[in-house]
Amino acid sequence: MHVHTPEAPGRPLSMVDLKAEVASIRPELDAALAGILDATAFVRGPIVAGFEAALAAYVADLDARAPEAHVIGCANGTDALQIALMALGVGPGDEVVCPSFTFVATAEAAALLGAVPVFADIxxxxxxxxxxxVEAAITDRTKAVVPVHLFGQMADMAALRSVCEPRGIPIVEDAAQAIGATRGGEAAGLAGDLGTLSFYPSKNLGAYGDGGAVYTTSAPLAERxxxxxxxxxxxxxFHTEVGINSRLDAMQAAILRVKLRHLPAWTTARRLAAAVYDDHFAHLPEVTRPPRASGARHVFHQYTLRVADRDAVADGLRERGIPTMVYYPVPLHEMPPYAAGARGPLPETERACREVLSLPMHPHLSQDDLARVARAVRDLVTQPVPA
Structure with missing residues (x-):
C-alpha cells in the first residue's frame, strides 16, 4: 500500500510576494516618492496626469485597432465600476447583467446606484x-452588461457585442484582474464601451494602497x-451633474508609474510560471488546468485549478506550508443583498464555487517553488482513499 511521506518544507510561500516586488524596484520607488514630497502635489495634478497618459499608451499599444485610449484615475476599483455605470446613466429600476462568480464589487456598484444586478451563468x-x-438574462430594463475578465483571461467580447450591440446595450468591462490581457487582437478594457481597473496591492499592477481607473476609447464617455x-x-x-469624490492620489500614481514600466516583464514571468504549472499537471486527470481561449493572451492574475475534493486538497497543501485561496466560495446570487438578481439556476457558477482552487501565482516564484507546489498537489490528488 502506498504511504505518502510529505517532503521537507521549503522556503515560506505566499500567494503574492510584495516584499520581493518592493525589493526588486526599491531605488525607483524611493526616487518617485521623494519627487512627490519635493513637489508637494498630492491630489490630481501633473503626476497623476502623467500616469494616466502612460497607462493609456500601454493599453492602446496592446490593441490591434490602435485606438486612442482615455484613462481616468480614481480611488479604487469599486468606484471605477460605479463611475462607469453612472457615465452610462444607470440608475434606480435599471438592470445590469453580470456574473455571480466574481468579487462582490461587480454587483455592488450597480446596487449602489439603485439598479438590480441580474446574474448570468458562466x-x-x-x-x-x-x-x-447573457442573452437569456436581458430584458427591456437591461441598461448595461458587465463581463468580468476573471483570473486574467478576457471574456468572449466579440460574442458579447453581438448580443448587446443590436439591442443598444453598452458593455462595461471589469478588467480588475486582467490588465495586459488580449483576445482576438483586442485589449482588456478597450473592447467594450468602458473598462475598469483596480490597483489593489495584490493586482498584477497594484498600488501600495487603494486605487482604480476607468478607461475608454470614447472621448465623450471619458469626459463624463x-x-x-x-x-x-x-x-x-462649476458642477453640471451629481458626481462623487473619487481621486487617485499622486503618491499611488507615482508608484504605479514606476511599476507600469516593469509590468510587461512581470506579465511574462507570470505566463512562464503558469506554463511550468501546466507541464507538471499535464498528465494529471484529477485536476483541470486553467484553459486558454483561442486567440487569447492570459495574464494569470490567478492560476486556478478545478479539483473534485477541493477542500481536502487545500487542507493538505496548508499542512505542507503551501497557501491557496478559493476565488470564490459563495456565488453572489446566494447572498442576501443580491438574491433578487437570481432569475434561474446557475449550475456552472455553483459548480465552480465548489471546485476552484487558486495556487501561488506571482512573478517571483522560482522553478523550485513551482515544482514543490505541483508535487504537493499531485501527491494529494493521487493518494488512495484509506480503506
Missing part, C-alpha cells in the same frame, strides 16, 4: 460570462467619467 471552460446566458469622479464638475466650483 462558461465552464473559462469561468467568464457565457454569451448565451472624469466629471463624475470630480463631484460632477468639469472645472472647479
Amino acid at each position: 462558461d465552464p471552460a473559462t469561468f467568464n460570462l457565457a454569451p448565451e446566458a 467619467a472624469r466629471r463624475i469622479a470630480n463631484h460632477g464638475a468639469a472645472r472647479k466650483y
Whole structure:
C-alpha cells in the first residue's frame, strides 16, 4: 500500500510576494516618492496626469485597432465600476447583467446606484460570462452588461457585442484582474464601451494602497467619467451633474508609474510560471488546468485549478506550508443583498464555487517553488482513499 511521506518544507510561500516586488524596484520607488514630497502635489495634478497618459499608451499599444485610449484615475476599483455605470446613466429600476462568480464589487456598484444586478451563468471552460446566458438574462430594463475578465483571461467580447450591440446595450468591462490581457487582437478594457481597473496591492499592477481607473476609447464617455469622479464638475466650483469624490492620489500614481514600466516583464514571468504549472499537471486527470481561449493572451492574475475534493486538497497543501485561496466560495446570487438578481439556476457558477482552487501565482516564484507546489498537489490528488 502506498504511504505518502510529505517532503521537507521549503522556503515560506505566499500567494503574492510584495516584499520581493518592493525589493526588486526599491531605488525607483524611493526616487518617485521623494519627487512627490519635493513637489508637494498630492491630489490630481501633473503626476497623476502623467500616469494616466502612460497607462493609456500601454493599453492602446496592446490593441490591434490602435485606438486612442482615455484613462481616468480614481480611488479604487469599486468606484471605477460605479463611475462607469453612472457615465452610462444607470440608475434606480435599471438592470445590469453580470456574473455571480466574481468579487462582490461587480454587483455592488450597480446596487449602489439603485439598479438590480441580474446574474448570468458562466462558461465552464473559462469561468467568464457565457454569451448565451447573457442573452437569456436581458430584458427591456437591461441598461448595461458587465463581463468580468476573471483570473486574467478576457471574456468572449466579440460574442458579447453581438448580443448587446443590436439591442443598444453598452458593455462595461471589469478588467480588475486582467490588465495586459488580449483576445482576438483586442485589449482588456478597450473592447467594450468602458473598462475598469483596480490597483489593489495584490493586482498584477497594484498600488501600495487603494486605487482604480476607468478607461475608454470614447472621448465623450471619458469626459463624463472624469466629471463624475470630480463631484460632477468639469472645472472647479462649476458642477453640471451629481458626481462623487473619487481621486487617485499622486503618491499611488507615482508608484504605479514606476511599476507600469516593469509590468510587461512581470506579465511574462507570470505566463512562464503558469506554463511550468501546466507541464507538471499535464498528465494529471484529477485536476483541470486553467484553459486558454483561442486567440487569447492570459495574464494569470490567478492560476486556478478545478479539483473534485477541493477542500481536502487545500487542507493538505496548508499542512505542507503551501497557501491557496478559493476565488470564490459563495456565488453572489446566494447572498442576501443580491438574491433578487437570481432569475434561474446557475449550475456552472455553483459548480465552480465548489471546485476552484487558486495556487501561488506571482512573478517571483522560482522553478523550485513551482515544482514543490505541483508535487504537493499531485501527491494529494493521487493518494488512495484509506480503506
